[in-house]
Amino acid sequence: MSTTPPIALTIAGSEASGGAGAQTDLKTFQQLGVFGCAALTCIVSMNPKANWDHRFVPVDPQVIADQIEACATVHSGIDAVKVGMLGTQPTIDAVDAALERYGFPIVVLDPVLICKGQEFSATMAVDNALRERILPRATMVTPNLFESATLAGVEEITSLEALKDAAKRIFDLGVPNVLAKAGPSLGTGTALDVFYDGSALEVLEVPAVGTERMHGAGCTLAAAVTAELAKGATPLEAAVTAKNVVSASVNPGMRGNIPFTYVWQGSYQH
Numbered sequence: 502m503s504t505t506p507p508i509a510l511t512i513a514g515s516e517a518s519g520g521a522g523a524q525t526d527l528k529t530f531q532q533l534g535v536f537g538c539a540a541l542t543c544i545v546s547m548n549p550k551a552n553w554d555h556r557f558v559p560v561d562p563q564v565i566a567d568q569i570e571a572c573a574t575v576h577s578g579i580d581a582v583k584v585g586m587l588g589t590q591p592t593i594d595a596v597d598a599a600l601e602r603y604g605f606p607i608v609v610l611d612p613v614l615i616c617k618g619q620e621f622s623a624t625m626a627v628d629n630a631l632r633e634r635i636l637p638r639a640t641m642v643t644p645n646l647f648e649s650a651t652l653a654g655v656e657e658i659t660s661l662e663a664l665k666d667a668a669k670r671i672f673d674l675g676v677p678n679v680l681a682k683a684g685p686s687l688g689t690g691t692a693l694d695v696f697y698d699g700s701a702l703e704v705l706e707v708p709a710v711g712t713e714r715m716h717g718a719g720c721t722l723a724a725a726v727t728a729e730l731a732k733g734a735t736p737l738e739a740a741v742t743a744k745n746v747v748s749a750s751v752n753p754g755m756r757g758n759i760p761f762t763y764v765w766q767g768s769y770q771h
Protein backbone atom coordinates (compact mmCIF):
# COMPACT_ATOMS: atom_id res chain seq x y z
CA MET A 502 0.00 0.00 0.00
CA SER A 503 1.32 3.47 -0.87
CA THR A 504 2.07 5.75 2.07
CA THR A 505 1.84 8.90 -0.05
CA PRO A 506 -1.37 10.81 0.68
CA PRO A 507 -3.44 12.58 -1.96
CA ILE A 508 -2.53 16.26 -2.29
CA ALA A 509 -4.96 19.18 -2.19
CA LEU A 510 -4.25 22.86 -2.77
CA THR A 511 -6.38 25.62 -1.33
CA ILE A 512 -6.36 29.00 -3.08
CA ALA A 513 -8.03 31.06 -0.37
CA GLY A 514 -7.80 33.93 2.07
CA SER A 515 -6.17 33.86 5.49
CA GLU A 516 -8.55 34.38 8.40
CA ALA A 517 -5.97 34.86 11.10
CA SER A 518 -7.99 33.58 14.06
CA GLY A 519 -8.23 30.14 12.45
CA GLY A 520 -12.01 30.04 12.23
CA ALA A 521 -12.34 30.19 8.45
CA GLY A 522 -10.34 30.52 5.24
CA ALA A 523 -7.12 28.73 4.37
CA GLN A 524 -6.41 27.81 8.00
CA THR A 525 -9.71 25.91 8.14
CA ASP A 526 -9.09 24.30 4.76
CA LEU A 527 -5.69 22.93 5.81
CA LYS A 528 -7.10 21.54 9.06
CA THR A 529 -9.92 19.87 7.14
CA PHE A 530 -7.54 18.33 4.59
CA GLN A 531 -5.36 16.98 7.40
CA GLN A 532 -8.35 15.57 9.27
CA LEU A 533 -9.34 13.62 6.14
CA GLY A 534 -5.85 12.24 5.51
CA VAL A 535 -4.98 14.55 2.63
CA PHE A 536 -1.73 16.56 2.36
CA GLY A 537 -2.60 20.26 2.16
CA CYS A 538 -0.83 23.22 0.62
CA ALA A 539 -2.09 26.80 0.37
CA ALA A 540 -1.80 29.86 -1.87
CA LEU A 541 -3.14 32.92 -0.03
CA THR A 542 -5.29 35.38 -1.96
CA CYS A 543 -5.92 37.92 0.82
CA ILE A 544 -5.40 38.54 4.51
CA VAL A 545 -8.51 39.00 6.65
CA SER A 546 -8.15 40.31 10.22
CA MET A 547 -11.37 40.59 12.20
CA ASN A 548 -11.45 43.86 14.13
CA PRO A 549 -12.34 43.51 17.85
CA LYS A 550 -12.64 47.30 18.10
CA ALA A 551 -15.21 47.64 15.29
CA ASN A 552 -17.83 44.93 15.73
CA TRP A 553 -15.56 42.24 14.29
CA ASP A 554 -15.58 44.00 10.93
CA HIS A 555 -13.31 42.24 8.43
CA ARG A 556 -10.15 44.16 7.58
CA PHE A 557 -9.25 42.89 4.09
CA VAL A 558 -5.88 43.18 2.33
CA PRO A 559 -5.50 41.56 -1.10
CA VAL A 560 -2.27 39.71 -1.88
CA ASP A 561 -0.37 41.02 -4.91
CA PRO A 562 -1.54 39.02 -7.98
CA GLN A 563 2.05 38.09 -8.92
CA VAL A 564 2.56 36.69 -5.41
CA ILE A 565 -0.60 34.60 -5.82
CA ALA A 566 0.74 33.27 -9.13
CA ASP A 567 4.12 32.55 -7.50
CA GLN A 568 2.54 30.59 -4.65
CA ILE A 569 0.49 28.46 -7.03
CA GLU A 570 3.59 27.88 -9.17
CA ALA A 571 5.50 26.74 -6.07
CA CYS A 572 2.73 24.34 -5.04
CA ALA A 573 2.25 22.94 -8.55
CA THR A 574 5.99 22.45 -9.00
CA VAL A 575 6.97 21.07 -5.58
CA HIS A 576 4.28 18.39 -5.77
CA SER A 577 4.36 16.05 -8.72
CA GLY A 578 0.58 15.97 -8.88
CA ILE A 579 -2.08 18.03 -7.15
CA ASP A 580 -5.18 15.86 -6.98
CA ALA A 581 -7.72 18.59 -6.24
CA VAL A 582 -7.93 22.34 -5.70
CA LYS A 583 -10.28 24.36 -3.55
CA VAL A 584 -10.87 27.99 -4.50
CA GLY A 585 -12.15 30.15 -1.64
CA MET A 586 -12.25 33.90 -1.09
CA LEU A 587 -10.92 35.89 -4.06
CA GLY A 588 -12.54 39.30 -3.53
CA THR A 589 -10.98 41.49 -6.25
CA GLN A 590 -10.77 41.42 -10.03
CA PRO A 591 -6.94 41.31 -10.21
CA THR A 592 -7.10 38.28 -7.89
CA ILE A 593 -9.66 36.61 -10.14
CA ASP A 594 -7.42 37.33 -13.15
CA ALA A 595 -4.41 35.70 -11.42
CA VAL A 596 -6.37 32.63 -10.31
CA ASP A 597 -8.07 32.26 -13.70
CA ALA A 598 -4.65 32.31 -15.42
CA ALA A 599 -3.20 29.77 -12.97
CA LEU A 600 -6.15 27.38 -13.40
CA GLU A 601 -5.68 27.64 -17.17
CA ARG A 602 -1.92 27.11 -16.93
CA TYR A 603 -1.89 24.08 -14.63
CA GLY A 604 -5.15 22.40 -15.67
CA PHE A 605 -5.77 20.87 -12.23
CA PRO A 606 -8.02 17.81 -12.58
CA ILE A 607 -10.55 18.79 -9.90
CA VAL A 608 -11.53 22.33 -8.85
CA VAL A 609 -14.04 22.99 -6.06
CA LEU A 610 -15.26 26.58 -5.94
CA ASP A 611 -16.64 28.10 -2.74
CA PRO A 612 -17.91 31.34 -4.32
CA VAL A 613 -17.37 33.62 -1.32
CA LEU A 614 -19.36 36.70 -2.31
CA ILE A 615 -20.09 37.86 1.18
CA CYS A 616 -18.44 37.10 4.46
CA LYS A 617 -21.08 36.84 7.20
CA GLY A 618 -22.46 40.32 6.50
CA GLN A 619 -19.26 42.01 5.38
CA GLU A 620 -19.85 43.32 1.88
CA PHE A 621 -16.29 44.10 0.85
CA SER A 622 -16.34 41.72 -2.11
CA ALA A 623 -19.93 42.17 -3.14
CA THR A 624 -19.44 44.45 -6.09
CA MET A 625 -21.19 43.57 -9.31
CA ALA A 626 -17.94 43.45 -11.31
CA VAL A 627 -16.32 40.94 -8.98
CA ASP A 628 -19.46 38.78 -8.89
CA ASN A 629 -19.65 38.79 -12.68
CA ALA A 630 -15.96 37.95 -13.12
CA LEU A 631 -16.33 35.05 -10.70
CA ARG A 632 -19.40 33.78 -12.54
CA GLU A 633 -17.93 34.19 -16.03
CA ARG A 634 -14.30 33.17 -15.50
CA ILE A 635 -13.90 30.92 -12.47
CA LEU A 636 -17.27 29.14 -12.29
CA PRO A 637 -16.90 27.38 -15.69
CA ARG A 638 -13.58 25.94 -14.47
CA ALA A 639 -15.18 24.31 -11.43
CA THR A 640 -15.91 20.60 -11.00
CA MET A 641 -18.22 21.51 -8.13
CA VAL A 642 -19.49 24.79 -6.72
CA THR A 643 -20.77 25.24 -3.14
CA PRO A 644 -22.77 28.50 -2.92
CA ASN A 645 -24.68 29.49 0.25
CA LEU A 646 -28.20 30.90 0.06
CA PHE A 647 -27.14 34.44 -0.84
CA GLU A 648 -24.51 33.23 -3.32
CA SER A 649 -26.97 30.79 -4.92
CA ALA A 650 -29.48 33.61 -5.49
CA THR A 651 -26.76 35.86 -6.92
CA LEU A 652 -25.32 33.20 -9.24
CA ALA A 653 -28.76 31.99 -10.33
CA GLY A 654 -29.90 35.57 -10.96
CA VAL A 655 -32.94 35.35 -8.70
CA GLU A 656 -34.08 37.86 -6.08
CA GLU A 657 -34.19 35.69 -2.98
CA ILE A 658 -34.41 32.00 -2.02
CA THR A 659 -36.90 31.25 0.75
CA SER A 660 -37.99 27.66 0.04
CA LEU A 661 -36.60 24.24 -0.82
CA GLU A 662 -38.22 24.42 -4.27
CA ALA A 663 -36.51 27.74 -4.96
CA LEU A 664 -33.17 26.30 -3.82
CA LYS A 665 -33.58 23.32 -6.17
CA ASP A 666 -34.43 25.68 -9.01
CA ALA A 667 -31.35 27.81 -8.25
CA ALA A 668 -29.13 24.71 -8.23
CA LYS A 669 -30.41 23.83 -11.71
CA ARG A 670 -29.84 27.36 -12.98
CA ILE A 671 -26.26 27.32 -11.65
CA PHE A 672 -25.68 23.93 -13.31
CA ASP A 673 -26.85 25.53 -16.56
CA LEU A 674 -24.05 28.12 -16.20
CA GLY A 675 -21.64 25.27 -16.98
CA VAL A 676 -20.65 23.64 -13.68
CA PRO A 677 -21.24 19.88 -13.55
CA ASN A 678 -21.91 19.51 -9.82
CA VAL A 679 -23.74 22.04 -7.63
CA LEU A 680 -24.00 21.83 -3.85
CA ALA A 681 -26.31 24.72 -2.93
CA LYS A 682 -26.37 25.34 0.83
CA ALA A 683 -29.25 26.58 2.92
CA GLY A 684 -27.93 25.31 6.23
CA PRO A 685 -30.47 26.15 8.97
CA SER A 686 -31.78 29.21 7.09
CA LEU A 687 -35.00 27.74 5.60
CA GLY A 688 -36.46 27.18 9.06
CA THR A 689 -36.69 23.39 8.64
CA GLY A 690 -34.90 22.66 11.92
CA THR A 691 -32.31 20.88 9.82
CA ALA A 692 -29.12 21.91 8.04
CA LEU A 693 -30.25 21.44 4.48
CA ASP A 694 -28.30 21.53 1.23
CA VAL A 695 -29.20 20.50 -2.32
CA PHE A 696 -26.89 18.49 -4.61
CA TYR A 697 -27.50 18.54 -8.38
CA ASP A 698 -25.38 16.98 -11.13
CA GLY A 699 -27.69 17.28 -14.11
CA SER A 700 -29.65 14.13 -13.27
CA ALA A 701 -29.56 13.36 -9.53
CA LEU A 702 -31.19 16.02 -7.37
CA GLU A 703 -30.56 15.08 -3.75
CA VAL A 704 -31.63 16.92 -0.62
CA LEU A 705 -28.90 16.45 2.00
CA GLU A 706 -30.35 17.10 5.41
CA VAL A 707 -28.92 16.58 8.89
CA PRO A 708 -30.07 17.83 12.31
CA ALA A 709 -29.03 21.48 12.69
CA VAL A 710 -26.90 22.47 15.65
CA GLY A 711 -28.75 25.53 16.93
CA THR A 712 -30.39 27.89 14.51
CA GLU A 713 -27.43 29.99 13.42
CA ARG A 714 -24.93 29.49 10.62
CA MET A 715 -21.40 28.95 11.89
CA HIS A 716 -18.21 30.76 11.03
CA GLY A 717 -16.07 28.49 8.86
CA ALA A 718 -18.78 25.93 8.07
CA GLY A 719 -18.79 26.80 4.38
CA CYS A 720 -14.98 26.60 4.17
CA THR A 721 -15.04 23.25 5.99
CA LEU A 722 -17.70 21.85 3.65
CA ALA A 723 -15.86 22.84 0.46
CA ALA A 724 -12.48 21.73 1.81
CA ALA A 725 -13.93 18.35 2.84
CA VAL A 726 -15.49 17.92 -0.62
CA THR A 727 -12.08 18.74 -2.13
CA ALA A 728 -10.29 16.22 0.10
CA GLU A 729 -12.81 13.48 -0.64
CA LEU A 730 -12.66 14.10 -4.40
CA ALA A 731 -8.85 13.99 -4.13
CA LYS A 732 -9.24 10.54 -2.54
CA GLY A 733 -11.42 9.32 -5.42
CA ALA A 734 -14.96 9.74 -4.08
CA THR A 735 -17.79 10.57 -6.47
CA PRO A 736 -19.15 14.13 -6.16
CA LEU A 737 -22.28 12.93 -4.31
CA GLU A 738 -20.24 10.72 -1.95
CA ALA A 739 -17.91 13.66 -1.31
CA ALA A 740 -20.87 15.92 -0.51
CA VAL A 741 -22.36 13.40 1.93
CA THR A 742 -19.06 12.90 3.77
CA ALA A 743 -18.44 16.66 3.80
CA LYS A 744 -21.77 17.25 5.53
CA ASN A 745 -20.78 14.73 8.21
CA VAL A 746 -17.48 16.57 8.68
CA VAL A 747 -19.33 19.87 9.05
CA SER A 748 -21.83 18.38 11.51
CA ALA A 749 -18.97 17.10 13.68
CA SER A 750 -17.14 20.41 13.38
CA VAL A 751 -20.06 22.58 14.52
CA ASN A 752 -21.06 20.29 17.39
CA PRO A 753 -20.23 21.82 19.76
CA GLY A 754 -17.81 24.01 17.77
CA MET A 755 -15.66 26.65 19.39
CA ARG A 756 -16.88 29.52 21.54
CA GLY A 757 -14.40 32.32 22.00
CA ASN A 758 -14.80 36.05 22.56
CA ILE A 759 -16.70 36.70 19.35
CA PRO A 760 -20.49 36.71 19.09
CA PHE A 761 -20.63 33.60 16.89
CA THR A 762 -19.47 30.01 17.07
CA TYR A 763 -16.70 28.74 14.86
CA VAL A 764 -15.69 25.30 13.63
CA TRP A 765 -13.26 22.72 15.00
CA GLN A 766 -12.56 19.88 12.58
CA GLY A 767 -10.66 17.80 15.13
CA SER A 768 -13.70 15.99 16.48
CA TYR A 769 -14.45 14.25 13.14
CA GLN A 770 -13.40 10.58 13.02
CA HIS A 771 -12.73 9.18 9.56
Ligand SMILES: Nc1ncnc2c1ncn2[C@@H]1O[C@H](COP(=O)(O)OP(=O)(O)O)[C@@H](O)[C@H]1O
Nearest residue numbers: 645682683684692693709710713714715718719
Ligand atom coordinates in the same frame (compact mmCIF):
# COMPACT_ATOMS: atom_id res chain seq x y z
N1 LIG B 1 -26.18 25.34 12.58
C1 LIG B 1 -25.76 24.39 11.71
N2 LIG B 1 -25.83 23.09 12.03
C2 LIG B 1 -25.42 22.12 11.19
N3 LIG B 1 -24.91 22.39 9.98
C3 LIG B 1 -24.82 23.68 9.59
C4 LIG B 1 -25.24 24.74 10.44
N4 LIG B 1 -25.03 25.92 9.79
C5 LIG B 1 -24.53 25.60 8.59
N5 LIG B 1 -24.43 24.27 8.46
C6 LIG B 1 -23.92 23.55 7.29
O1 LIG B 1 -22.65 24.09 7.02
C7 LIG B 1 -22.41 24.17 5.64
C8 LIG B 1 -22.13 25.62 5.29
O2 LIG B 1 -23.36 26.29 5.22
P1 LIG B 1 -23.56 27.88 5.25
O3 LIG B 1 -23.29 28.38 6.63
O4 LIG B 1 -24.89 28.18 4.67
O5 LIG B 1 -22.44 28.33 4.26
P2 LIG B 1 -21.44 29.58 4.30
O6 LIG B 1 -20.53 29.34 5.49
O7 LIG B 1 -20.73 29.49 3.00
O8 LIG B 1 -22.27 30.81 4.45
C9 LIG B 1 -23.65 23.58 4.98
O9 LIG B 1 -23.46 22.19 4.76
C10 LIG B 1 -24.72 23.80 6.02
O10 LIG B 1 -25.82 22.90 5.88
Ligand SMILES: Cc1ncc(COP(=O)(O)O)c(C=O)c1O
Nearest residue numbers: 514516521522545717718719720
Ligand atom coordinates in the same frame (compact mmCIF):
# COMPACT_ATOMS: atom_id res chain seq x y z
C1 LIG C 1 -10.58 34.44 4.41
C2 LIG C 1 -12.01 33.99 4.51
N1 LIG C 1 -12.47 33.04 3.66
C3 LIG C 1 -13.74 32.61 3.71
C4 LIG C 1 -14.63 33.11 4.63
C5 LIG C 1 -16.03 32.56 4.63
O1 LIG C 1 -16.18 31.76 5.75
P1 LIG C 1 -17.41 30.76 5.95
O2 LIG C 1 -16.84 29.38 5.93
O3 LIG C 1 -17.94 31.13 7.29
O4 LIG C 1 -18.36 30.98 4.83
C6 LIG C 1 -14.21 34.09 5.53
C7 LIG C 1 -15.13 34.64 6.51
O5 LIG C 1 -14.74 35.30 7.46
C8 LIG C 1 -12.86 34.54 5.47
O6 LIG C 1 -12.41 35.47 6.32
